[in-house]
Amino acid sequence: MDADLRAPRIASKASLRWDAVRQKPILLYPEGVLILNPSAEAILSLCDGRRPVSEIVSELASRYGGDPVALETDVWNFLQELLDRGLLLCPDPKEK
Amino acid sequence: MPSTHAASTRLEKDAGKQPRALDLGFPFSLLCEVTFRCPLQCPYCSNPLGFAHALRDELDTAEWIRVLEEAAGLGVLQAHFSGGEPLLRKDLPEMIAAAHRFGLYANLSTGGTLLTSDLAHRLKEAGLGGFQLSIQDSRPESAEWAAGMRGSFAKKGEAARMARDAGLTLGINVVLHRQNLDRIEEIIALAESWGAERLELANSQYNGWALHNRRWLLPTRAQVERASEVASLAQERLRGKMEILFVIPDYYAAYPKACLHGWGRAFLTVSADGMVLPCQAAREITSLSFPNVREENLRDIWFHSAAFRRFRGTDWLPEPCQSCPRKEIDFGGCRCQAFLLTGDAGATDPACLLSPHHHRIEEALAEAETRETVSWSYRNPTESKRLSGVPCHPSAPSRAEPEPTP
Ligand code: SF4
Ligand code: SF4
Numbered sequence: 001m002d003a004d005l006r007a008p009r010i011a012s013k014a015s016l017r018w019d020a021v022r023q024k025p026i027l028l029y030p031e032g033v034l035i036l037n038p039s040a041e042a043i044l045s046l047c048d049g050r051r052p053v054s055e056i057v058s059e060l061a062s063r064y065g066g067d068p069v070a071l072e073t074d075v076w077n078f079l080q081e082l083l084d085r086g087l088l089l090c091p092d093p094k095e096k
Numbered sequence: 097m098p099s100t101h102a103a104s105t106r107l108e109k110d111a112g113k114q115p116r117a118l119d120l121g122f123p124f125s126l127l128c129e130v131t132f133r134c135p136l137q138c139p140y141c142s143n144p145l146g147f148a149h150a151l152r153d154e155l156d157t158a159e160w161i162r163v164l165e166e167a168a169g170l171g172v173l174q175a176h177f178s179g180g181e182p183l184l185r186k187d188l189p190e191m192i193a194a195a196h197r198f199g200l201y202a203n204l205s206t207g208g209t210l211l212t213s214d215l216a217h218r219l220k221e222a223g224l225g226g227f228q229l230s231i232q233d234s235r236p237e238s239a240e241w242a243a244g245m246r247g248s249f250a251k252k253g254e255a256a257r258m259a260r261d262a263g264l265t266l267g268i269n270v271v272l273h274r275q276n277l278d279r280i281e282e283i284i285a286l287a288e289s290w291g292a293e294r295l296e297l298a299n300s301q302y303n304g305w306a307l308h309n310r311r312w313l314l315p316t317r318a319q320v321e322r323a324s325e326v327a328s329l330a331q332e333r334l335r336g337k338m339e340i341l342f343v344i345p346d347y348y349a350a351y352p353k354a355c356l357h358g359w360g361r362a363f364l365t366v367s368a369d370g371m372v373l374p375c376q377a378a379r380e381i382t383s384l385s386f387p388n389v390r391e392e393n394l395r396d397i398w399f400h401s402a403a404f405r406r407f408r409g410t411d412w413l414p415e416p417c418q419s420c421p422r423k424e425i426d427f428g429g430c431r432c433q434a435f436l437l438t439g440d441a442g443a444t445d446p447a448c449l450l451s452p453h454h455h456r457i458e459e460a461l462a463e464a465e466t467r468e469t470v471s472w473s474y475r476n477p478t479e480s481k482r483l484s485g486v487p488c489h490p491s492a493p494s495r496a497e498p499e500p501t502p
Contacts, residue, residue: 021170029225
């Protein structure tokens with residue numbers, strides 16, 4: 001399976017927001033909250049359920065530069081953590 | 097149903113890669129104990145032993161809405177509605193809608209017996225996010241025996257279904273103890289079949305009612321070890337399907353838990369009668385006096401009240417904590433447990449191996465290895481009145497007659 005064709009989106013139980021008190025982006029979900037750093041926010045705001053991971057990576061690479069291969073690993077590590085916890089959904093396009 | 101959900105709310109500073117975020121000083125999470133009334137009588141209830149004295153003076157709708165607004169302004173991101181049984185409050189949808197309007201993520205902890213399909217939909221429309229259902233055990237007889245309410249088991253099953261049908265995210269919460277720990281496989285299977293996305297297996301925390309009933313609740317070491325193996329295998333097996341959280345009982349751990357990420361650091365509780373507490377169990381610390389939202393606003397309470405400042409940070413810590421490298425991890429453990437077991441809320445948590453009072457824990461554990469018939473109390477207003485005021489000791493006899501083990 002070519003994982004990069006899958007287009008992740010934020011699960012309905014989680015929400016990406018701006019915390020006005022702390023002046024930071026956050027991801028809120030039933031059991032807690034993630035306080036995001038700028039790169040985590042950039043990744044999550046691209047997870048709209050339409051862009052495949054490969055496109056997210058190239059978008060980030062064009063915005064911030066850097067080695068796309070290393071970037072892809074970082075993005076996947078971050079996404080996988082959220083996928084494991086059900087905060088992100090990543091349907092397999094072949095199942096559609 | 098208030099159990100350990102507040103303690104298990106994780107603030108994942110690492111994943112957010114902003115390790116200092118916690119130190120900005122604003123609270124993240126508010127526990128709203130909207131009522132102490134409850135149709136169930138769980139003997140490990142996390143409400144204070146003396147809850148019966150605070151049954152009347154409940155904050156009204158407008159007061160709660162003001163509390164939620166003040167909390168949001170103070171940086172709170174999550175509002176957990178709990179009790180007692182929060183569904184007893186007719187204005188619950190209104191309060192949840194207010195939380196939602198103020199940008200708070202609203203969660204509900206309920207025993208579920210009072211849920212209707214209509215109410216589930218109204219809660220969802222009001223903006224409720226997480227729906228956390230407490231269950232007592234995997235089988236109707238033993239579950240209803242622990243809850244002290246006949247017919248409750250089937251009603252909980254119905255509640256799970258109604259919550260999911262309304263589109264709510266279902267979590268199931270079970271307090272584990274000596275009487276149900278051996279059925280942990282069945283409990284996991286039940287949560288799966290009821291469609292939970294998350295199962296919280298929380299070993300009883302021995303404050304309040306659970307301390308009073310400790311002899312009846314405290315498991316043997318073999319029980320805990322076996323259960324934790326079962327839980328970790330199930331975690332693997334159900335990865336991506338149902339998240340399982342297993343909270344190790346601190347009596348069986350070498351070091352205490354970082355209770356609520358530190359006193360007055362991330363969490364606050366507003367009780368049914370408006371009392372504001374750093375932790376829901378803190379009302380039992382009679383050496384401190386706690387502020388009330390009826391007299392002060394939440395911001396002043398959080399930043400300036402003596403009770404919240406008393407154990408904030410690590411400067412107040414006694415030895416052996418002061419020179420211990422773990423002090424930034426666990427902040428010397430639970431203040432409520434320290435008070436209840438040593439009489440000094442500022443002592444090292446006796447659950448810690450290094451505490452000079454650790455023998456109190458060891459004695460309880462040694463007792464747990466023996467078999468004997470013990471008496472225990474249901475959590476209800478009559479017992480509450482009888483037990484509060486008199487010093488609480490786990491070996492004090494109780495008048496509540498236990499039914500035979502099913
Ligand atoms: S008696 Fe049981 S259901 Fe009721 S508040 Fe206490 S723990 Fe929750
Ligand atoms: S001595 Fe204090 S800081 Fe060290 S592990 Fe024990 S409770 Fe924690």
